[in-house]
Structure formats: structure tokens, C-alpha cells
Amino acid sequence: MKVRFSNINHHFGSTRVLDRIDLDVKEGEFVCILGPSGCGKSTLLNIVGGFVKPSEGEVRIDDEPVTGPDPRRIFVFQERGVFPWLDVEQNISFGLFKLPEGEQRRRIDHYVQMVGLKGFEHAYPRELSGGMKQRLEVARALAVNPDVLYLDEPFGALDSITRLQMRRELLRIWEAERKTILFVTHDIEESVQLADRVVVMSQRPARIQKIVPIDIPHPRDLSDPRYIALRDSIFGEIGLAHQV
Amino acid sequence: MRRLVPFLGVALAVFAWHLAVVMTGTRLVPSPWAAVRAIGELAQKGLLLKYIVASLFRVTWGYFLALLLAIPFGIALGTWRRGELAVNPLIQVLRPISPLAWIPIAILWFGVGDLSAVFLIFLASFFPLTVTAMQAVHNIETIHLSAGTNFGLSRPQLLVRVILPAILPQLVVGMRLALGVAWLVVVAAEMIAVNSGLGFLIVDARNAGDRYDLVVAGMILIGAIGVVLDLLMRRLETLDFVRWGYASE
Numbered sequence A: 001m002k003v004r005f006s007n008i009n010h011h012f013g014s015t016r017v018l019d020r021i022d023l024d025v026k027e028g029e030f031v032c033i034l035g036p037s038g039c040g041k042s043t044l045l046n047i048v049g050g051f052v053k054p055s056e057g058e059v060r061i062d063d064e065p066v067t068g069p070d071p072r073r074i075f076v077f078q079e080r081g082v083f084p085w086l087d088v089e090q091n092i093s094f095g096l097f098k099l100p101e102g103e104q105r106r107r108i109d110h111y112v113q114m115v116g117l118k119g120f121e122h123a124y125p126r127e128l129s130g131g132m133k134q135r136l137e138v139a140r141a142l143a144v145n146p147d148v149l150y151l152d153e154p155f156g157a158l159d160s161i162t163r164l165q166m167r168r169e170l171l172r173i174w175e176a177e178r179k180t181i182l183f184v185t186h187d188i189e190e191s192v193q194l195a196d197r198v199v200v201m202s203q204r205p206a207r208i209q210k211i212v213p214i215d216i217p218h219p220r221d222l223s224d225p226r227y228i229a230l231r232d233s234i235f236g237e238i239g240l241a242h243q244v
Numbered sequence B: 001m002r003r004l005v006p007f008l009g010v011a012l013a014v015f016a017w018h019l020a021v022v023m024t025g026t027r028l029v030p031s032p033w034a035a036v037r038a039i040g041e042l043a044q045k046g047l048l049l050k051y052i053v054a055s056l057f058r059v060t061w062g063y064f065l066a067l068l069l070a071i072p073f074g075i076a077l078g079t080w081r082r083g084e085l086a087v088n089p090l091i092q093v094l095r096p097i098s099p100l101a102w103i104p105i106a107i108l109w110f111g112v113g114d115l116s117a118v119f120l121i122f123l124a125s126f127f128p129l130t131v132t133a134m135q136a137v138h139n140i141e142t143i144h145l146s147a148g149t150n151f152g153l154s155r156p157q158l159l160v161r162v163i164l165p166a167i168l169p170q171l172v173v174g175m176r177l178a179l180g181v182a183w184l185v186v187v188a189a190e191m192i193a194v195n196s197g198l199g200f201l202i203v204d205a206r207n208a209g210d211r212y213d214l215v216v217a218g219m220i221l222i223g224a225i226g227v228v229l230d231l232l233m234r235r236l237e238t239l240d241f242v243r244w245g246y247a248s249e
């Protein structure tokens, strides 16, 4: 088992946020954490990322308790996480300072290529579009070769076309590198398109309401009846009729 | 053409000044030409460069001393909540006191001379710079600090690779404003404490026989040098490693 949440409770002051979260994530698995706004998804991700200490319970990764942030597990924020004072190359190499220069060079080139930023190596974030900044942040995370990625609504601020492209990119990268991915979203379609399993959270204080395995191989056909059935079952789970 | 407009404005003002003096025959204000001649006279006596250098010398010392102490101090307060809580009220009380109010104490501590003037400039720059650095640290995006720690940076590495670059744009603006204040204060300080420099020139010209042409010459020099200092500091704001901070988003 790669990541194990055991009996996580969390409250901020008198606000109870997380209620007895138990969850196991397998190595190489893509798990989406889905839930209504404000339920505690980011809090949960910050706990596994080591940025917030849970009020109760513990998270273990590779059977070691999480005590703080760790470069083996990188948190990808919305695109605001890139460093605006560094250009694309410098951002990608930010976490590579312990590696020899040749290896740094190799990784920069590899990931610039992988996320499609060739030709923008010396551009600053202010010169990039939202989608490019997001790809840059993913590249910066991948460059240190972490075994887990945490993504907190990484595509939330992007337009719907870019968002679809980014999902495809992320799946392509995940299939190539087989990282364990914990992906927070409040977009049901997004979770069914991406995940091996969707963890549906309740309103705050958030419990795990249901875990829905998405047993459709990639690339997923969005008009496949199986896809639609799973998506609708999650809509139902959250208590939304599938109508606007 | 657009670049000429500001010069045109100045030229017009000088011309109006000239006309006003000539037509009224007033003795209350020297004419611009008299002021220019006075500058020439200073140059001839070898005082022009001497006084400018004297003033700049005092500003340089006081200002750089302030930079050296205020920036680390401000960063320390910005990152250390308790220290800030303890020290901030004191800073807020001392800050609105004009550096000129310190003149008697400066003379008591450092005597009449360069040291007093340097001390006053130091004070004038120290508080705004401290507050700027402190505020700038508060304004750092938590996400950037989190990302830095996530990539395994130690505290010193975080300081050098995240905190410093993140605060630099605000710091540079603060440095420019502080230099403006320092220049304002050096001239005032020299009116009391020393016997060289542009502030001294102004007081001395009046005392030594009502040479108002020299007074105005001094004022013009002070203004011009102030503009040059400001322009130099503005150049810093165009450098790549701070420019990101001024982008309008």
C-alpha cells in the first residue's frame, strides 16, 4: 500500500472539517477526491502533503508516518504555484539543486519537451498563458521524479477547452511515468474521465461517502454507456439530478 | 516630440521666471541667469563638486548603513511573528517623528559634524526600509513558501531562493522612496550640523551677505541631483528579477 489514511479527524477551531477518513491508495493509482465546495478536500490534501497536521489520526506513506513536506511527493497548486521571478527553465530546475549539472540539463530538456514548452525555455510566467503555467508547474513537479503527485484542482482556473487538453496531457504523463496521483476536484466529469477510483466526500464535516471504481480503460469514450452510467451514479450519490 | 514636452515645460517656466524678475525689477528673487552665474562661480572656486560630493557622501553612508541593517531586520520581523509583535509598536511610534526632531540628540551623541548628519539620514531611511521589508515578507504568497519547502529547501535556502527574490520588487520601490527621504534630510541636516554640502551652501549664502543667487543655485542643484538619484533608482525597477512584481494582473 502506497498511501494509508487512518482515522483522520480534523477541525479548525470549532469547525469540524474531516470526519474519520480511512483510505488506502495503491502504488501507481490515480485517485480523485470529489466533493462539494468547502467540504475539506484541500485540507485532506494538505494533510497528506505534510503542510497541515491532522487533529487526530495519521497518514503513512510507504509505511512511514508523514511529518512534513517531502521532495519525494510534490504538491501541484493551481498555476499560481510557479515562481514568477524565474523563467521556464529555472522553474523546472528549481528542485534539482542536489543533482549534477549534466543531469539537471537532461531533465530540463526532457520535461520542457514533455509539457510542450519548447521555444519558451526563457520566457517568464507573466508571458505564459494559464494553461502553459499549469503545465510548467506539472513539469517542475515531475522533474524531481517524485513518486506521488498531489494536485488540488489544478485545472480549475482554465477554460474548458484547455482543461480537456490538460486532462489528456496528464493521463499521457501518468501512463508514461506511473506516479501515484491524488487529484482533488469538484468536477464530476473530470473525476470520471481521469480516475481509477473516485472518492466521493460528503458535506462538511466530510466523511467518505462512497468510493466508485472507474473500470474503463483509457482513452475513455465520453459517450460510452458505461462512462455515462458511472457518471450518473456519482451525480446521484451527491444528490444532484442530472439536469440543468 | 513627446520626449521634448517636459523640457519645453521647464524652459517655459524658467522664461516666465526671467520675465517676471525683469519686468518687476524685484529684489525678492534673483533671476535665473543670476542663479546660473552663481553656479558658475561655485564651480570656479572649486566648491561645486566639493559640496555635491560632501552631500552625496553623507547620504551614501547613512543610506547604506540603513539598508544594511533595516533589510535583515525587517525580514527577521516579517518571518518571526513574536518579534514583530514586540517591536512593531515601537517602530510605529518612532516612524512619524521627523528625523529633524532628532537633531539635538544627534548633536549630543555625535557632536556637530558629519557623524550627526549621517545618523539623521540613517534614521530617516531606517524606519521606512524596515517597514517595507517586513510588509514585503507578509505579502509573499504562502503557496511559494510551501512549494519551496516541498522541494526540500532548508531555512537558509528558502531565504535565498524564495523569500529574497519574492520581496525584491517591493524592496526596490521602498529603497527608491527611502533614498528620496534621505536626500531631503541630508540637506536639512547640513543646515545645522556641518560646514560643507549643499544644505550648508544655502544657509551660508544667506548668512554671508544675503547672496540669494547662491541660495537659489543651491536649491536648483538639490532638485536636479534628487531627480538624478530617483532616475537611477528607477532603472533598478526595470531589471528582470524585479520586473515581474510590477506586472499588472
Ligand SMILES: Nc1ncnc2c1ncn2[C@@H]1O[C@H](COP(=O)(O)OP(=O)(O)OP(=O)(O)O)[C@@H](O)[C@H]1O
Pocket: A012, A015, A017, A035, A036, A037, A038, A039, A040, A041, A042, A043, A044, A186, A204
Ligand atoms: N487555515 C484555515 N483556518 C481555518 N479554517 C480553515 C482553514 N482552511 C480551511 N478552513 C475551513 O475548512 C473548511 C474546508 O476547507 P477546504 O479548503 O479544505 O475545502 P475544499 O473542499 O478544498 O473547498 P473548495 O472546493 O472550495 O476548494 C472550510 O470551511 C474552510 O473555511
Ligand SMILES: [Mg+2]
Pocket: A041, A042, A043, A152
Ligand atoms: Mg480547495
